Amino acid sequence: MYLVANVNVEICASKSCKLCTQYCPEANTIQYSEEMGKEQGFKYGSAYIAVDRCKGCALCVWVCDSLAKNNAIKMTMIDQLPKAALTDNITYGDKSTTAVLASPMVG
Amino acid sequence: MSLDYVKFSNGFEKFMPKEYRDMVEHGPFGKKVTVSQMGSFKEALEEHPMCAGCAMTLFIRLAIIAFPNPEDTITVGTAGCGRLAISQAAIPFVYGNYGDQNGVASGLSRGLRLRFGDKPKDVVVMAGDGGTADIGFQQVLHSWFRKERFTTIMLDNEVYGNTGGQESGMTNRGAVLKMAPLGKKFEKMDMLQMAKVAGCAYVATVVPNNPRRVESVIKKAVLIAREVGSTYIQAYTSCNIEYAIPTDKVMEDAKTVENDRYQFTEYVSEEAKQYLAERYGYKEFLPKPAAAIPNKA
Ligand SMILES: Cc1ncc(C[n+]2csc(CCOP(=O)(O)OP(=O)(O)O)c2C)c(N)n1
Ligand code: SF4
Ligand code: SF4
Ligand code: SF4
Numbered sequence: 001m002y003l004v005a006n007v008n009v010e011i012c013a014s015k016s017c018k019l020c021t022q023y024c025p026e027a028n029t030i031q032y033s034e035e036m037g038k039e040q041g042f043k044y045g046s047a048y049i050a051v052d053r054c055k056g057c058a059l060c061v062w063v064c065d066s067l068a069k070n071n072a073i074k075m076t077m078i079d080q081l082p083k084a085a086l087t088d089n090i091t092y093g094d095k096s097t098t099a100v101l102a103s104p105m106v107g
Numbered sequence: 108m109s110l111d112y113v114k115f116s117n118g119f120e121k122f123m124p125k126e127y128r129d130m131v132e133h134g135p136f137g138k139k140v141t142v143s144q145m146g147s148f149k150e151a152l153e154e155h156p157m158c159a160g161c162a163m164t165l166f167i168r169l170a171i172i173a174f175p176n177p178e179d180t181i182t183v184g185t186a187g188c189g190r191l192a193i194s195q196a197a198i199p200f201v202y203g204n205y206g207d208q209n210g211v212a213s214g215l216s217r218g219l220r221l222r223f224g225d226k227p228k229d230v231v232v233m234a235g236d237g238g239t240a241d242i243g244f245q246q247v248l249h250s251w252f253r254k255e256r257f258t259t260i261m262l263d264n265e266v267y268g269n270t271g272g273q274e275s276g277m278t279n280r281g282a283v284l285k286m287a288p289l290g291k292k293f294e295k296m297d298m299l300q301m302a303k304v305a306g307c308a309y310v311a312t313v314v315p316n317n318p319r320r321v322e323s324v325i326k327k328a329v330l331i332a333r334e335v336g337s338t339y340i341q342a343y344t345s346c347n348i349e350y351a352i353p354t355d356k357v358m359e360d361a362k363t364v365e366n367d368r369y370q371f372t373e374y375v376s377e378e379a380k381q382y383l384a385e386r387y388g389y390k391e392f393l394p395k396p397a398a399a400i401p402n403k404a
Contacts, residue, residue, distance in 0.1 A: 021146035022318040023358065025164035027153065027171075032146035047146065057160030057354035066359075088125060092133035096147050 003075040004054040004104075005030075005061065006084070011072035012064075013042035019068050020047055020060040029053040030060060031085065034096040045096065047072075051084040051104050078104050110137050110178050113197060126153060130197055136178045142169065142322045151177055155195040157188055160354025162361060163262050163344035166315040167192045167233065170260065173325035174198070180229040180329075181219075183212045185243065187235035188269045188346075189262045206242030208232045209250040209259060216257045227333045230257035236277035237267045240296050244276075251305035254336040258328045261298065261339070264346035272349040279368075284349060299341060299372070308336035308379040312372045314343045316361040320371060330387055331379045343369040 007020075013036070021030035034045035056075065064073045078084075085099035113136045115123060123131075129149040130136075140148050152171050157164045167189060174180045180198055184190035186205035194200045203211045212232045219228040239247055239261040247259060265282070267273040272285035276296040283290045302310045309331045311324040321342070328338035343364055345352055352360045365371075375383070380392035 018143070018146055022142055022169075023165065023316075025157075025159075025161055025168065027150040027168050030146055053154060055159035057357075059160050059165075059355060059357055062355045062358060092129055092147075092149055095144075 001077045001079050003056045003058075004051045004078050004081070004084075005049045005056070005058070005073050006076040006081060007047050007049060008072050008074070009037045009046040009048070010040070010042070011070060012046040013037035013040075013044050015068060015070045015072070016044035016046060017068050017070070018047065020063045020073060023063045023067075024060050025057065026053050026055055028087070031090060031097045031099065033098055035098050048085050048099060050087050050090060050099075051078060051081065052086045113178060134197065135172065135174075136197075140172060142172060142318045145172065145318075151197040152192065153195045153197070155192040157192050158348055160347055160357050161188070161344075162315050162357050163189055163264055163268075163346070164192055166262065166321060166342050166344045169315060169318050169321040170231075170233065170325050171196050171198065173322040173329075174229065174231070175326055175329055176227065176229060179227060180231060181215060183208050183215065183230060183232045183257075185234045185238045186269065187238050187262070187267075188264075189233050189235060193233055206238055206244075207246060208234050208238065208243055209246040209255075212257045212259075213246075213250050213253070213255040216255060220256075229329050229333065231260065231329060232257065233260045233262055235268065235275075236261055236263040236265060237273075237275040240276040240298055248301065248305055251302060251307050251337045251339070254306060256332050256334065256336060258325075258332045258338045258340065260325075260328075261341045262344045263341055264344050264349070265295070266346050266349045268346040268349055295368075298339075302337075302339040303374060306336065307339045307374075308332075308376040309338035310341075310372075310374040311339075312341045312343075312369055314361050314365040314369050314371075316358050316365065317371075324373065327375070327383060327389075330383060331375075334386075335376070335379045335382050 024030045036046040061073045083101035084104040089100040091098050133149045183201045184193045185208040216230040265278045274287035274291045278291045280294045281290050332338045383389035384392040
């Protein structure tokens with residue numbers, strides 16, 4: 001098993017600064033969704049990770065902790081994530097993306 | 108090289124992989140995308156084998172987003188780590204022998220001008236410090252002295268990363284590397300000064316811990332190279348493998364190095380300032396209004 005980044009939507013949506021995606025070395029990996037968190041009543045959307053592209057460097061954890069000062073990202077063993085975003089389940093819109101979450105192990 | 112090359116051929120759309128369809132429909136082509144929109148559009152860069160947490164990878168990612176016209180851009184690279192990612196973008200990539208990138212780019216940019224006239228086609232070289240300051244040094248300098256109109260970007264990780272840690276001309280004096288166990292005996296080369304002496308119209312240093320600044324310098328360098336002359340960007344893009352930087356500390360290292368030897372500097376020739384102001388509306392380069400004469404009465 002290996003570690004991937006995992007964004008806590010409740011914590012991220014309070015700030016939603018989009019800094020982490022500007023620092024992730026991998027393209028198309030930290031995505032942003034205006035919808036995510038809205039159904040739970042949050043004002044802003046959230047960042048989320050396309051875990052099939054994440055290389056587990058934890059650079060985004062440093063960005064969220066030290067630059068955004070929001071501590072919304074934790075490294076998590078991929079088999080401990082009940083649901084996550086995968087490239088195949090991400091849809092691009094005009095200004096945002098949406099993701100149907102699925103088990104990263106089963107797909 | 109136009110928007111046509113990122114369209115589907117008739118009848119093929121349904122056979123294309125999702126990533127390709129996303130790129131055609133929601134990629135950066137034909138519209139302006141910015142660093143602040145990252146995470147909301149499909150990037151032209153795809154998966155590649157560069158190491159986890161590599162700052163060079165981040166820089167390349169940002170640079171590709173910053174290209175003013177990605178559909179009219181060709182990248183040129185050479186041996187070294189960067190080409191592993193640059194070649195995996197939906198932007199034509201030319202790969203020559205180690206060190207000949209600026210010679211290849213000179214011919215390419217001249218050929219494109221013959222073929223397409225005034226229609227801008229941007230050529231951007233991205234190569235390592237070894238490729239730029241050691242092996243390709245002669246061709247780099249000559250392309251600058253000849254005022255070849257394309258952008259040269261040095262991905263300076265201060266080591267030969269791809270081949271396991273030999274010192275380069277850009278390694279710091281005293282640095283001990285796996286294949287330089289006694290420590291480097293000479294100073295880091297001053298390629299910035301050489302670029303100025305050779306007549307580059309734009310010379311900048313940048314570190315990827317400031318993504319918007321990376322965006323801004325790449326845009327200026329590519330635009331100036333369209334008409335004014337050679338442009339040079341020197342980017343600190345650490346190698347976390349050869350310098351043993353933990354990946355979650357890569358940005359802390361970037362900040363330390365920025366403060367130590369990689370402060371942001373930008374030289375813009377007078378001709379380039381005028382060009383950016385008049386052609387592309389860069390307000391910061393508009394001539395300053397003459398200071399009002401103080402009224403002594
Ligand atoms: C003519 C030639 N000599 C040697 C090599 C082997 N080689 C491949 S990459 C490389 C070093 C690259 O270092 P640098 O340009 O600094 O880029 P980095 O990998 O650090 O990004 C060398 C020596 C080669 N490919 N071709
Ligand atoms: S840096 Fe943190 S708060 Fe900002 S978007 Fe990313 S996860 Fe959310
Ligand atoms: S761990 Fe690294 S690769 Fe994964 S999302 Fe964070 S910054 Fe990107
Ligand atoms: S060897 Fe160094 S420069 Fe090359 S990809 Fe790995 S971390 Fe980056």
